[in-house]
Amino acid sequence: MCSIIGYYGNEIAAPIIVKGLKRMEYRGYDSVGVATESNHQIELKKGTGKVNEVNSKIQLDSLPGKIGIGHTRWATHGKVTDFNAHPHPSNSGKIAIVHNGIIENFEELKKQLQDEGYNFKSETDSEIIANLLQKHYEVTKDVKETILKTVSEIKGHYAFVAMFENGELAAARFHEPLIIGVGQNDFFLSSDVLGFIEFTDDAIYLENGNFVILSENKFQILDFQGKQAKYGITKVSKEFGDAYKGDYAHFTLKEIYEQPETIFKAGEKTLDAIEKTADYIKHAKNIYVTGSGTSYNSALIAKQILSKYVKIKADPIMSSELQFSPDSIEENSIIIAISQSGESADVLEAVKIGKQANCKIIGIVNLMTSSLAREADIVIGMNCGPEIGVAATKSFTSQLVILYKIVQKLSNDEITINFENFSKSIFKILEDTTKIQEIAKDLKEVSDIYILGRGINYPIAIESALKLKELTYIHAEGIAGGELKHGPLALMDSNVFVIIINPNDMTYSDTLTSAREIKARGAKIIGVSDIESDVYDYWIEMPKIDEVLYPISEIIPIQLLSYYAALEKNTDPDYPRNLAKSVTVK
Ligand code: F6R
Numbered sequence: 001m002c003s004i005i006g007y008y009g010n011e012i013a014a015p016i017i018v019k020g021l022k023r024m025e026y027r028g029y030d031s032v033g034v035a036t037e038s039n040h041q042i043e044l045k046k047g048t049g050k051v052n053e054v055n056s057k058i059q060l061d062s063l064p065g066k067i068g069i070g071h072t073r074w075a076t077h078g079k080v081t082d083f084n085a086h087p088h089p090s091n092s093g094k095i096a097i098v099h100n101g102i103i104e105n106f107e108e109l110k111k112q113l114q115d116e117g118y119n120f121k122s123e124t125d126s127e128i129i130a131n132l133l134q135k136h137y138e139v140t141k142d143v144k145e146t147i148l149k150t151v152s153e154i155k156g157h158y159a160f161v162a163m164f165e166n167g168e169l170a171a172a173r174f175h176e177p178l179i180i181g182v183g184q185n186d187f188f189l190s191s192d193v194l195g196f197i198e199f200t201d202d203a204i205y206l207e208n209g210n211f212v213i214l215s216e217n218k219f220q221i222l223d224f225q226g227k228q229a230k231y232g233i234t235k236v237s238k239e240f241g242d243a244y245k246g247d248y249a250h251f252t253l254k255e256i257y258e259q260p261e262t263i264f265k266a267g268e269k270t271l272d273a274i275e276k277t278a279d280y281i282k283h284a285k286n287i288y289v290t291g292s293g294t295s296y297n298s299a300l301i302a303k304q305i306l307s308k309y310v311k312i313k314a315d316p317i318m319s320s321e322l323q324f325s326p327d328s329i330e331e332n333s334i335i336i337a338i339s340q341s342g343e344s345a346d347v348l349e350a351v352k353i354g355k356q357a358n359c360k361i362i363g364i365v366n367l368m369t370s371s372l373a374r375e376a377d378i379v380i381g382m383n384c385g386p387e388i389g390v391a392a393t394k395s396f397t398s399q400l401v402i403l404y405k406i407v408q409k410l411s412n413d414e415i416t417i418n419f420e421n422f423s424k425s426i427f428k429i430l431e432d433t434t435k436i437q438e439i440a441k442d443l444k445e446v447s448d449i450y451i452l453g454r455g456i457n458y459p460i461a462i463e464s465a466l467k468l469k470e471l472t473y474i475h476a477e478g479i480a481g482g483e484l485k486h487g488p489l490a491l492m493d494s495n496v497f498v499i500i501i502n503p504n505d506m507t508y509s510d511t512l513t514s515a516r517e518i519k520a521r522g523a524k525i526i527g528v529s530d531i532e533s534d535v536y537d538y539w540i541e542m543p544k545i546d547e548v549l550y551p552i553s554e555i556i557p558i559q560l561l562s563y564y565a566a567l568e569k570n571t572d573p574d575y576p577r578n579l580a581k582s583v584t585v586k
Helices: 013-023 051-058 106-115 127-140 143-153 251-257 259-265 268-283 293-310 345-356 371-375 394-410 419-431 434-442 457-472 481-486 508-519 547-569
Strands: 003-008 031-038 041-048 067-073 095-103 156-164 169-174 179-182 187-190 202-205 210-215 218-223 287-291 315-318 334-339 360-365 378-381 448-453 475-480 497-501 524-529 538-541
Touching: 003 013, 003 095, 003 156, 003 169, 013 031, 013 051, 013 067, 031 051, 031 095, 031 156, 041 051, 041 095, 067 095, 067 156, 095 127, 106 127, 127 143, 127 156, 143 169, 143 210, 169 187, 187 210, 251 259, 251 547, 259 268, 259 394, 259 419, 268 334, 268 360, 268 378, 268 394, 287 293, 287 345, 293 315, 293 334, 293 394, 293 457, 334 345, 345 360, 345 371, 360 371, 360 394, 394 547, 419 547, 434 538, 434 547, 448 457, 448 481, 448 508, 457 475, 457 497, 457 547, 475 481, 481 508, 497 508, 497 547, 508 524, 524 547
Parallel strands: 287 315, 287 334, 334 360, 360 378, 448 475, 448 497, 497 524, 524 538
Antiparallel strands: 003 067, 003 187, 031 041, 031 067, 095 156, 156 169, 169 210, 179 187, 179 202, 210 218
């Protein structure tokens, strides 16, 4: 998703801004730009492509001045073009803005501004902010009044930073993240702490509906009524600055390999919150588990393990769907909201609906300073360190471990899980990936992959399909084993590959039968199992472990297979096309 950075200080701004944008690359983007102010003049450069590419072409970091703004754009309104890239100057060129989010009434505002003589160079909704600011500034000659008038007119979800020719910087936030980094002699305005963590770990999380003004002698945080707002300075965890690949070729590979350790650490810093959650669940009328993408797949597992091990019923609901059936949320229930970033707009919307129904919110997040962490009544930390690869890997297994820990508590510790031994068996999967790499070579020309699993292994089949799609762009689909004969069998022929998730549990023999039916139609079978079988054309051997933990271990070879197949297909495993790490728009 788009990333914003603003700098106000004593150093030359442009190189600091470019560095910040580079650090936030993992969020996903398609174009980049920087604008700076020097001697009361705004200069601007922007283009499509990656930060390094564009920088070496047009030297974004050579812009002069100690005040500046920068942006990486993830297209929503308008194609990926130089004109649509941010920053956007106002018509007079005396104001420039960067924006994240969506202005819902932009067409109406654009029409009004066009009627008043303003021209638009881009197809974006963002450009209207620049021209609205200009319109109000020309009348008020005051940044505070200008921002107040502008935010009272725009509707939608947004965070923007505006730079004025007189050297003032202002930033407003409404349902999109915006964080102020407070340095020794400078300030940073960013959508992500990674934008400034190298320079300072003191941060102010701007509240929703607040804005900040920075000028020579002024640092003001106000609300949208123009009143002084309360704020506090938080210390940001330095570990989020440790986002380096080390010796690994990609972040994704590094993050897959971190799992023997992250599995061990999941939820460990918030054990009290896990205990409290178990208590809430015991007394709750209804339990809903929500999330998006991979985090929703964790919600599917939550349903399975709560019912299987402690006989508690829970409803998994996709966050993006919950808004269309808010009536199904019964009052005074609990909502477990799962989100790595804690910033997914759909998840935050689901939480908002839950709050309106007086539900208690339990947030399972990786970023403890995120919006979800601040909205939730109880916060459980995944504690798995920064996940930079756009596809979720270690955060998924951390989410599962936390859910297992909650179930363990609910069972009064009758279910015992030895995470130490488990971590060793994960290590075994990662130790030798030669076979997985060979299979990945054979997937290079394949256009359809199906993944089959039954019972608790079915959500893993769905998550496996998601990983394969994201990393390799191959069409992939998770199928519940028993559904095969109800339709998907028609798709099976010698052109397709089918991955069979087949641990030695109660689903084993039925799943093996399905595999035989598929093989009879000529498809190639990849078995992920702790038992070898002649039906598998390829066997990915799983370590023999406690049955309870099969789902967590099964996903790891598929993460590896997706990663290596991505390398074979020459796609970028860290930054899949069109995707963003933090999906902050609905
Ligand atoms: C899948 C993936 C996405 C995210 C989804 C939710 O690999 O990365 O599907 O899982 O966008 O993100 P969070 O967990 O940050 O809410």
